[in-house]
Amino acid sequence: MGKLSGQRLEIHHDKGKSQIPVYTNLSETDMTIAVIPSRYGSSRFEGKPLALVYGKPMIQRVYEQTQKSKAVSKTIVATDDERIFKTVEHFGGIAVMTSDECRSGTDRVAQAADILNLGADDIIVNIQGDQPVFNPLTIDEMISPFSHDPALVMSTLAFKIKDEREITDPKDVKVTFDNNGFALYFSRAQIPYPRDLETKADFYKHLGFYAYKKSFLDTLVTLPTGTCEHIEKLEQLRVLEFGYRIKVVITQYDSPEIDLPCDIKRIEAKLLHS
Secondary structure (H helix, E strand, O other): OOOOEEEEEEEEEOOOOOOOEEEOOOOOOOOOEEEHHHHHOOOOOOOOOHHHEEEEHHHHHHHHEEEEEEEOEEEEEEEHHHHHHHHHHHHHOOOEEOOOOHHHHHHHHHHHHHHHHOOOEEEEEEEOOOOOOOOOOOHHHOOOOOOOOOOEEEEEEEOOOOOOOHHHHHOOOOEEEOOOEEEEEEEOOOOOOOOOOOOOOOOOOEEEEEEEEHHEEEHOOOOOOOOHHHHHHHOOOHHHHOOOEEEEEOOOOOOOOOOOOOHHHHHHHHHHOO
16 A cells, blocks of 8 residues: 555444455644545446556546645545455555445545544545546646635636537536636536627636635535535535635646546547657
8 A cells, every 4th residue: 555654444334344444544734635536336437437548447547647746745545445445455555435325526535534534724635536637737726725815715626618519518517706716606507608699708617626624624514415506416516505615726737537438548549649
């Protein structure tokens, strides 16, 4: 396993005597921990984290990209599946087992943060596990506002859309933000919508990465599912619906995702030419 100060624990689940090893007691202060929530089950692409992308499991590709960030102290995979856990262990990464009842990736990240005994002021980065070619600099960009604004509790990333097809594709989530860079709304629909055809507008795609203060993450997972969150199936809307703010950091680096098996070839082509 990777280098980590702490001790190996055995977690006894209700289903029996299954003993799942995890790592805890991270003893450093004011750390930035990257957590990659990873689940095996999926209606569109079962076993996606273990799918090979140019010879390596996707979860390994994402893990290795995350490790390149200068701002990240540790990288952890949070999963509910022993196959993923063992894969991470095999390539030398660090993983924790979380509940199979987490309602979202955010809840899985929060559970991992609790297992690791992280402090209230630590920064937790939620990494998208299906974007294996993201630029590690984007993590550094996303974390940067926390050093300038002590009151900031959460940030995320957006990319100015260049491919017009993404403006109306519900798979690509759009975001609008105010003059201070805080999110107004996230939607699968086209936002903003120009009423007049001659009106020019820029559109921004949400990249799905988040950074939170641990203290806020603890609050976030206690909130009930929001109305718009339920309708759009976008967990970040829970934050806005309950009156909290999300800083939107605009990055020049896009981060294409693997949504279906057919997307792998496209990502492999990017790796081949990178």
